[in-house]
Amino acid sequence: MQRNRVISLAALGTILGIAGIISSQYMLALVILVFIVLVLFIADFKQWVELLVEKIAAGNRVNPPDAPGINETIASIRAEIQRIDQRLETLEKKTR
Numbered sequence: 001m002q003r004n005r006v007i008s009l010a011a012l013g014t015i016l017g018i019a020g021i022i023s024s025q026y027m028l029a030l031v032i033l034v035f036i037v038l039v040l041f042i043a044d045f046k047q048w049v050e051l052l053v054e055k056i057a058a059g060n061r062v063n064p065p066d067a068p069g070i071n072e073t074i075a076s077i078r079a080e081i082q083r084i085d086q087r088l089e090t091l092e093k094k095t096r
Helices: 003-022 025-060 067-095
Strands: none
Touching: 003 025
């Protein structure tokens, strides 16, 4: 969460909490302070979840976007190796 937003929410909560205590409405002050704590907690939780999603997305090695190209490249290399092996076998047969 942005530092300015945290400071402004904390200042607003403190002012409203002091106003609630001065006016002898302790329950109002308590509700306001709990609300501010919940807002800060939810914002931090949201930021943590977004960070976690980014980490998971960055570490996704199960199905990266280049995987089909890599598999096709490996298959073409194997086909070339088999073709070379066949040519070598035919050359060996001819030389005998």
